[in-house]
Amino acid sequence: MQLIDELTDEYVPSRIPSTHPLHEPQLLTAARREQFRQMAKASRLAKQAAERGEAAASIHPIYTPRLDPNELMPLVEPRGLTSLSLFSGGGGLDLGFERAGFTHLASYEWMDDAGKTLELNRPNWEVHRGEAGDVQAVDWRRFKGQVDVLHGGPPCQPFSMAGKQRGALDPRDMWPEFVRAVKTIKPRTFVGENVAALSTARFAEYVEQIILSPLSAEYHIQRVTLHAHEFGVPQLRKRIFFVGFRRKADARNWTRPAATHYRPGTKPVEGLAPTMGIRQALGLPDVGIDDLSPTIRSGLSGPRHTTSIVNSVAAAKRFRALQIWG
Ligand SMILES: C[S@@+](CC[C@H](N)C(=O)[O-])C[C@H]1O[C@@H](n2cnc3c(N)ncnc32)[C@H](O)[C@@H]1O
CATH class of the missing domain: 1.20.5 (Single alpha-helices involved in coiled-coils or other helix-helix interfaces)
Known part of the structure; x- marks a missing residue:
């Protein structure tokens, strides 16, 4: 039927009007x-x-939600190193570097509400948002020589399976802007993060021309792929990181971060903790099944402009198997 x-x-169209030019x-x-x-x-x-x-009494024990970074993430004492954030979004990388002991210099994010979220939570931070946060218009010279780590995850839709994989032809491609910032500021180190699709053969030439070739004269660049669940995040999230060092000694001293957790439901690994499942993280009843959530996309900036987390058939299936209504 x-x-x-x-x-x-x-x-029929949604009652909620779209304001984004790329909304489909x-x-x-x-x-x-x-x-x-x-x-x-x-x-x-x-x-x-x-x-x-x-409500009727629950027939299963109910988990207590575990979502607080203060409880879940390690905290390192300040180490006298500075960090600058581009494409700050909701501040995931910013928060990580803060907890890793870096002194935050500034965040740049063109989505106004995301920038306001950072301001509300970190009133002492310098946050550039909306038009002022658009990295395309920033003169980076004021930061020259002051930054130990420049970090950012440029929009991934040009490369992700969920987008149309148009790479450099996609107007959202901001990797050239990340490269421009690195070349002007000359940070001691940079960390650029993106979807794993960027490391596939399809984008090999793009990566070579747009990221590696303009930077490799001044930086020793390493590439690592990490899974979020290896670090305790209850989500299927595979990301590629380009890590560049101006100094050879820094590059030599750096090693790929070692996993701290193993995937729930798999063979325990000695010395590692199990990553909790998504039901446990959300504080849902313990019904005897739990696992990682599907990849949660940054839906608000995506072409579908949706707040739904069920954004693929695979995600819908996974949530159903976990008995979660996405
Ligand atoms: C993949 S998200 C980054 C998420 C972030 N690393 C975090 O941990 O929350 C990319 C962000 O870049 C922002 N963005 C896209 N184009 C931009 C531009 N020209 N200037 C500043 N921010 C931009 C988007 O609004 C989005 O929040």
């Missing part, structure tokens, strides 16, 4: 939209009832 609906009904709205029929609306409403009402203490 639903399939026939999908074939015969007209697609989801095509949904009125019936499908209504179905989603009803599911959201039922879920909201159930949550409100639970909060009033009116």
Whole structure:
């Protein structure tokens, strides 16, 4: 019945207007939209009832959510080194470098709300947001010689499987801007992070021409691929990191970060802790199954402009198997 609906009904636009030029709205029929609306409403009402203490007693023990970085991430004493953040987003890399003992110099992020989030949480930080945070218009000379680590994850949609993999042809490709900042500021080290697809043969020439070739005269560059779950994050998240050192000695002293955790449900590894599953992290009932969540995309800046975390068939399947309504 639903399939026939999908074939015969007209697609209707969302009531929420899109403001992003690259937005490609989801095509949904009125019936499908209504179905989603009803599911959201039922879920909201159930949550409100639970909060009033009116829900039925749980048949399973309920986990306590474990999401607090203060509890989960190591904290290193300040080490007298500075960090500068480009493409700061919600501040994941910024927070990591802060906890690793670096002194934060500034963040640049063109999405205003993301920048405001950083300001609210770190009133002492210098945050450039909105138009002022657009890295394309920044004169980086004021930071020259002052930065120990310049870090950033330029938008990954030009390279990710979820995007159209248009690489340099994609207007969102900001790697040239990352390279421009490094060349002007000349930080002691840089860390550029992106989706693992950037290390595939398809983008080999891109990586060589746009990232490695302009920087390798001045930097010793190493490339590592890391899985978030190797460091305790309950998510399938594989990322490539380009780490560049101006000094040969720094490059020689650096080694790939060693895993601290092993994947839940696999053979324990001596000396490593198990990564918690996503149900445990979210504080859902312990129903005897748990695993890593599918990759959570930065949906708000993606072409689909969606806040949904169910952004692929694979993700939907995985959430279903974990008994989580995405
Ligand atoms: C992959 S996210 C980075 C996430 C970040 N590393 C974190 O840990 O939360 C890329 C970010 O770059 C921002 N961005 C894209 N183009 C930009 C530009 N021209 N100037 C500044 N920020 C930009 C996007 O809004 C997005 O927040």
